[in-house]
Structures are given as C-alpha cells and as structure tokens.
Amino acid sequence: MRDAFRAPSGTHDVLFPESARWETLVAAFSSLVGRAGYGLVISPMFEDERVFLRGIGAGSDVASKEMYSFEDRGARRLALRPEGTASVVRAFVQHRPASVWKAWYVTPAFRYERPQAARYRQHHQLGIEAIGSEDPDLDVEVIALAAQFYRHVGLESVELRLNSMGCAQCRPGFERSLFEWLEANAAQLCPEHSQRWSANPLRVLDCKNELCLGATAQAPQICDALCTDCDRHFARVKEGLDSLRVAYLSAPRLVRGFDYYTRTTFEFSSPSLAAAQNGVGGGGRYDGLAEALGGPAAPAVGFGIGIERLLLACDAQDSFPVPEDRMDVFVIDLTGGRVARELTHELRNAGVRADRAFDERSLKAQMRAADRSGAKLAVIVGPSEQEAGKAVVRQMMPRLREESDARRDDAQELVDSDAVVERVLEMLRR
RNA sequence: GUGGUCGUAGCUCAGUUGGUUAGAGCACCAGGUUGUGGCCCUGGAGGUCGGGGGUUCGAGUCCCCUCGGCCACCCCA
Numbered sequence: 001m002r003d004a005f006r007a008p009s010g011t012h013d014v015l016f017p018e019s020a021r022w023e024t025l026v027a028a029f030s031s032l033v034g035r036a037g038y039g040l041v042i043s044p045m046f047e048d049e050r051v052f053l054r055g056i057g058a059g060s061d062v063a064s065k066e067m068y069s070f071e072d073r074g075a076r077r078l079a080l081r082p083e084g085t086a087s088v089v090r091a092f093v094q095h096r097p098a099s100v101w102k103a104w105y106v107t108p109a110f111r112y113e114r115p116q117a118a119r120y121r122q123h124h125q126l127g128i129e130a131i132g133s134e135d136p137d138l139d140v141e142v143i144a145l146a147a148q149f150y151r152h153v154g155l156e157s158v159e160l161r162l163n164s165m166g167c168a169q170c171r172p173g174f175e176r177s178l179f180e181w182l183e184a185n186a187a188q189l190c191p192e193h194s195q196r197w198s199a200n201p202l203r204v205l206d207c208k209n210e211l212c213l214g215a216t217a218q219a220p221q222i223c224d225a226l227c228t229d230c231d232r233h234f235a236r237v238k239e240g241l242d243s244l245r246v247a248y249l250s251a252p253r254l255v256r257g258f259d260y261y262t263r264t265t266f267e268f269s270s271p272s273l274a275a276a277q278n279g280v281g282g283g284g285r286y287d288g289l290a291e292a293l294g295g296p297a298a299p300a301v302g303f304g305i306g307i308e309r310l311l312l313a314c315d316a317q318d319s320f321p322v323p324e325d326r327m328d329v330f331v332i333d334l335t336g337g338r339v340a341r342e343l344t345h346e347l348r349n350a351g352v353r354a355d356r357a358f359d360e361r362s363l364k365a366q367m368r369a370a371d372r373s374g375a376k377l378a379v380i381v382g383p384s385e386q387e388a389g390k391a392v393v394r395q396m397m398p399r400l401r402e403e404s405d406a407r408r409d410d411a412q413e414l415v416d417s418d419a420v421v422e423r424v425l426e427m428l429r430r
Numbered sequence: 431g432u433g434g435u436c437g438u439a440g441c442u443c444a445g446u447u448g449g450u451u452a453g454a455g456c457a458c459c460a461g462g463u464u465g466u467g468g469c470c471c472u473g474g475a476g477g478u479c480g481g482g483g484g485u486u487c488g489a490g491u492c493c494c495c496u497c498g499g500c501c502a503c504c505c506c507a
Contacts, residue, residue, distance in 0.1 A: 006498085006499095009498085009499090060505090061504075061505045061506075062505075062506075065431080065504095065505090066505080066506085083506095083507085109507075111505090111506075111507090113431095113504090113505075113506080114431080114432090114502095114503095114504095115499090115500085115501095116500080116501055116502065116503095117500080117501065117502090118507080119505095119506070119507080120507090123506095123507060124507090125507065192503090192504080203505090256506095257505065257506060276501095276502075276503090276506095277506085277507080279506065279507055280507070281507070282506095282507075304507070305507075306506090306507030307507085308507075309507050310507085332466085334465075362460085362465095363465055363466060364460095364461095364463085364465090364466075364467080365459085365460085366466090366467090367466050367467040367468095368467055368468085369467085370466095370467065371467035371468060372467085378466085378467080380465085380466070382465060383465090384465085392465095392466090394466075394467095396467070397467085397468080398468095412466085
C-alpha cells in the first residue's frame with residue numbers, strides 16, 4: 001500500500017455519510033436565499049489571473065503568495081479561484097443583467113498555503129452577492145440572511161463584528177494619517193509589525209498581539225475618518241440591523257484581507273472554535289469592483305461562508321448532525337440473483353429505496369447486509385418461495401442501542417410474488 | 431515560506447535496556463444455527479513497522495537523509 005495515491009496535500013475527500021450533511025447544508029442555503037430572490041450562478045473555477053489580482057488586490061497575501069496560477073497551452077495566464085466574489089462580479093460585468101442582481105454560489109476555493117487545522121488548499125464556500133445598489137438596506141438584507149443561516153444550522157452563538165472601511169473619498173486620507181502614526185510609533189508594536197507594517201498598514205489594526213492592541217488603541221480610527229456619506233451609510237446599516245434584531249459588535253479595527261472592500265465590512269466567528277480558525281464567514285460592500293473589472297459602476301455587497309469551518313463549529317456544538325440515511329427494502333435472493341435484480345429494479349421504479357447483496361452470499365451474510373443498510377423491510381426469496389411463486393416480506397427490527405440480546409421478532413409474512421411491490425408499498429406507508 | 435511534532439493492520443493503539451515466525455480492540459469475512467440480521471462463541475484474512483541508507487552477530491526499537499500526516503506562525507474560510 002505504500003505507493004497508493006492519496007489526495008494532494010491540503011485537500012480532503014468528503015465521503016458519505018458525512019457528504020449527506022453537505023447536501024442538506026447546500027439545500028438549506030439554496031432555499032433560504034432563494035426565498036429572498038437570489039439565484040444560483042455557476043461560473044468557471046478558473047479565470048484570467050487578472051480578475052483576481054485586480055479584485056482582491058495584487059498586494060494582498062492571497063493574491064501575492066497563495067494563488068494557484070498557471071499558464072494554459074495557449075499561453076494564457078489563468079488562476080484557480082481563491083474566493084467567490086470576483087468571479088461572480090466578472091460574470092455580472094460580462095452579461096450586464098438588470099440590477100439589482102442577486103446571485104448565490106457554492107464553490108471550491110483554492111489557496112496555496114501550508115495546511116493546518118481547518119485550513120485547506122481547497123476549501124468550499126457558500127455565498128451571495130447583491131450587485132447594483134448602494135442602499136444600506138441591501139447590506140442589512142445580506143447580513144441578516146447570513147445570520148439567519150447560522151441560526152438555521154444551530155449555531156446560536158456566532159459573533160458578528162461590523163466595521164466600515166470608508167470609500168474612495170475618505171479612505172486615502174485615513175490611510176495617510178495611519179501611515180504617519182505608524183512611522184512615529186512603530187517601536188511600540190509587536191516584534192512582527194514593528195519591522196514590517198508598510199506593506200499593508202491596515203493589517204496592524206487587526207493584529208491580535210497584546211503589544212499591537214495596546215499601542216494601536218491610540219492610533220487613528222477609520223470610524224472617525226469617514227466622510228459624511230459613508231458615516232450616514234454606516235449608521236443606516238446599524239439601524240437596519242437593530243430593527244431586525246440582528247446582534248453585532250462594532251469592530252473599528254476589523255480589516256479584511258481583500259482590497260476590494262469599501263464601506264460595510266463584517267465577519268462572523270464562532271466562539272466554540274479555536275481563535276486561529278474561528279472565522280466562519282464574512283463579507284462586505286465592494287462598490288468599486290465591477291468598474292475595476294471593466295464594467296459599469298455597480299455598487300454591491302455580499303458574503304461568503306466556509307463550509308468546512310461551519311461544519312466544524314456545528315460539531316463543536318453538536319448541531320446539524322449527519323442526516324439518517326436508510327434503505328426502505330433490502331432484497332435477499334438465494335436462487336442465483338435474478339429475483340434480486342428484477343425486484344430491486346421494480347421497487348426503485350415504484351419510488352422505493354431498495355438495495356440488495358451481490359456475489360451470491362449466504363443467507364446470513366445477506367441478512368447482515370440488510371441490517372446494515374437500515375432497511376425497514378427485507379424481501380426474502382429462496383428456492384422454496386420461488387417454486388411456490390411467493391416471497392417472504394420481513395419486518396426488520398431497528399438495532400437496539402444497549403440490550404445485547406435482542407428478542408427475536410419474527411414478524412414476517414408470505415406474499416405472492418406478483419403482489420410483493422404492492423404489499424411493500426402498503427407496509428412502508430404505515 | 432519558517433518552526434514544532436508524529437509515522438506499527440482499514441481505524442484506535444501496545445510493542446520491555448536492540449533479541450525467535452510483530453500483537454490487541456474495533457471493523458471485515460467464514461462457521462457455530464443443514465433458511466433468517468443485531469448479542470455471544472470459534473476461526474480466518476489483512477503489515478516489505480512511511481521510504482532509503484548506516485551502526486550491529488541481530489533494528490519496529492539507535493543514527494543520518496528523505497517523504498508524508500498533524501499542529502503553530504504569517505494570512506485567511
């Protein structure tokens with residue numbers, strides 16, 4: 001086995017029954033955002049590399065050192081998507097649908113980084129984007145939908161942190177004053193940031209190190225630097241959240257990793273996960289992105305949720321369990337397999353979940369398989385039933401949890417083979 | 431990219447100061463029950479001890495290299 005292949009580093013397989021959780025998760029998301037008018041967008045998993053470089057910013061960590069970039073056979077520079085938003089906005093820019101355009105997606109996202117707990121080279125995200133309006137109520141709708149989804153999967157305690165990053169009018173001035181402050185006070189920062197802060201000054205605000213936290217308490221804050229329009233917008237977002245009773249924490253230091261964010265930004269974190277990976281989702285407004293990708297001015301807002309992180313948080317709170325997956329009927333054939341082949345086919349045709357054993361195994365082995373399948377009924381056909389044109393329909397008792405020696409319940413009956421499907425349907429109905 | 435840590439059966443792990451054909455539990459398969467699942471009993475299959483090199487009469491055990499997993503930092507979901 002030593003030379004058996006394995007999944008590439010940082011990737012993982014989701015096998016059943018775990019994958020059934022993913023199915024129900026996506027279905028629940030689709031239903032929630034569908035009710036709010038969001039439609040599914042399926043776009044290519046890779047794009048012209050510049051879509052991401054211009055979107056999330058060539059200087060950001062994700063773009064500068066984590067992109068899965070490659071050249072195809074036609075010498076085009078392409079990249080696997082590192083996040084969901086840029087692709088959706090590229091699709092908007094290309095097709096110019098009527099706005100407000102409300103889209104949702106579920107997609108893998110690729111980032112080349114060293115794998116660790118809850119951090120993958122391929123992870124998966126669910127998200128929505130609402131493109132074509134700067135109405136603060138749209139921010140409120142987007143955030144409220146995310147909050148509703150967390151509640152739906154049983155995460156009662158996720159924390160929402162909220163900030164405004166300003167706009168093209170007010171942000172540059174703030175960045176300048178922050179830069180000046182850092183030049184004067186770098187010595188007080190944590191060892192990491194006292195050396196290298198100039199690449200992305202905003203990051204320093206988000207540092208969790210105590211030295212940085214203490215020092216930057218005196219640093220300029222974005223919320224004091226917002227222009228009148230941004231200030232008003234932010235206030236109306238908060239009012240809207242209040243009116244919907246969506247709880248949030250003002251987080252003046254919150255800085256997200258992508259350059260495209262303007263005005264509203266937010267993150268959701270789960271207190272039941274370790275701090276290094278407790279971010280279960282986030283998003284914000286990106287009023288300049290459509291233009292940056294060559295399209296019309298189209299203010300927009302959206303969020304993304306990491307599926308792996310979300311499920312991890314659910315595990316920590318024993319919520320959103322793997323759904324039960326049981327067969328209805330298991331067909332046991334001791335006469336060579338023809339009955340099993342034809343009867344499972346007929347049963348499935350009639351809408352019944354039906355399975356069978358292969359390889360002509362013993363009755364005992366087939367009964368064990370029936371038990372494992374969770375089937376409520378077993379249909380048993382041996383030589384004598386076959387000769388009489390009959391079949392045994394047996395009620396399978398559910399596995400008992402503790403009692404070691406379960407009492408046998410021989411609830412089974414002999415049915416004409418023509419009537420098996422009908423009888424099975426009848427028994428399943430009760 | 432930097433650092434730490436761990437690699438023995440499908441899974442979880444034992445394996446004495448280096449010493450015969452490397453073990454257990456769970457899972458799997460078969461039989462006990464000549465046609466009835468779970469519980470029980472008996473048996474079976476399954477390992478080049480991650481790989482390579484070295485030390486030694488002898489290496490799962492000691493040394494070196496390498497690959498892989500996990501975790502942390504940076505950053506993120």
